[in-house]
Amino acid sequence: MTTPVVVTGIGVTAPNGLGTDAYWAATLRGESGIGPISRFDPAGYPVRLAGEVPDFVAEDHIPNRLLPQTDHMTRLSLLAARMALADAAVDPAELDEFGMGVVTASSSGGFEFGQREMAKLWSKGGQFVSAYQSFAWFYAVNTGQISIMHGLRGPASVLVADQAGGLDAIAQARRYVRRGTDLVVTGGVDGALCPWGWVAQIAGGRLSSQADPRRAYLPFDVDASGFVPGEGGAILVVESAESARSRAAGTVYGEIAGYAATFDPPVHSGRQPGLRRAIELALADADLAAGDVDVVFADGYGVPDLDMAEAGAITAVFGVDGVPVVVPKAMTGRLYSGGAPLDVAAALLAIRDGVIPPAGYVSDVPRHYGMDLVIGKPRHVPVTAALVLARGHGGFNSAMVVRAA
């Protein structure tokens, strides 16, 4: 019998709330953080909306020495990690430094920092490029900076699988704990809201060009027209149930009970996409039947054929209207590698509070999806087990089950 791996700390930086409490309260109110881009002038682009993290002043949260060497998304991840460790009542200085690890997910690295340095390279020359560019752009940078800031010298890694990577990272943290690491800081905080990052995302072809923030990202809605990207995510502290007990950790939010990842077959193969299999394997890993799951946090691409494929996978496992489905990311935008960790945080808060969140402005779900999507207002139901789904561009599927500890 392997030891249960539990979550004891949550740190959230989300477009609809900075900090876990602000995020969760806004999410239950159905409050969206999607709005016009303010971080650069989006006037020349066909897509002008994003989910930006509000109220974040880097100078208030990040040591001055780190300001010249960090991208915006790294700064957000450092704040989220600090909040998660504080929430878990962990003082890393008091624990074995080699017994604490870090695993984060990333989709692209520090684009905003990189753009600034590229501009210097082309307009002024190589002598003007920051030496910190050597790592500030890098997709492993959040893992490194979190590790350095808190002296976490155990195993460290980064997972890159677009949105699915967020779950893959938490699963890797669970592996580390099972192999004997006491505690792992994990999750993902992402974002590339700068012109360079923006054109790359637009080129992906799945962004919504709707101008109305209330209509732009409507996953599973009849009016779904693509997605709105956002920035932020969540960082969690995971550890063995035994470690949590022995250091008298404050809150045990729940257990990382099951996980699986699959990869889609080639597009024209005629074979089924891998999401359904990921769900079934994750349930098997958690030793749960479909009927034991109280809520599904959907991936919710907001692209009609991808929404339909996901609805098909969910109904294939749970039956028509067989389980409440939620998609709180309708209120944040898709956060790439930050999205699924934020959903895992929301699932753990749903377990704690016995309530599941509405889907922002989503109002009209096609009947043939066969999905009981929670819309309009939160639903008060006891939650013992929740399933979180995430798909990444190019065929990644991951599924994770969290349950009450």
Next chain:
Amino acid sequence: MHQLTMADLAVLMRRVAGADEDAVELGTGNEDTGFDDLGYDSLALLETMRAVEREYGVRLPDDILAESTNPGELLALVNLSLARS
């Protein structure tokens, strides 16, 4: 040729590599304190050298980086290069 003072160097380092409330601040009086203790790593020194190069129009040899363990040594080597240029 213009020579740097310790105060010039301190201003440069704060600008390119940040300051820190918790660490000892670089200024006159601690030129013998190791960069490790001051909280400046090799990249911070590299950034500092590049800033000197840009602002004073000199090319500094890379071995300055390896040979400087504290602000006093760095300042002496930088000024040697400035004098030769």
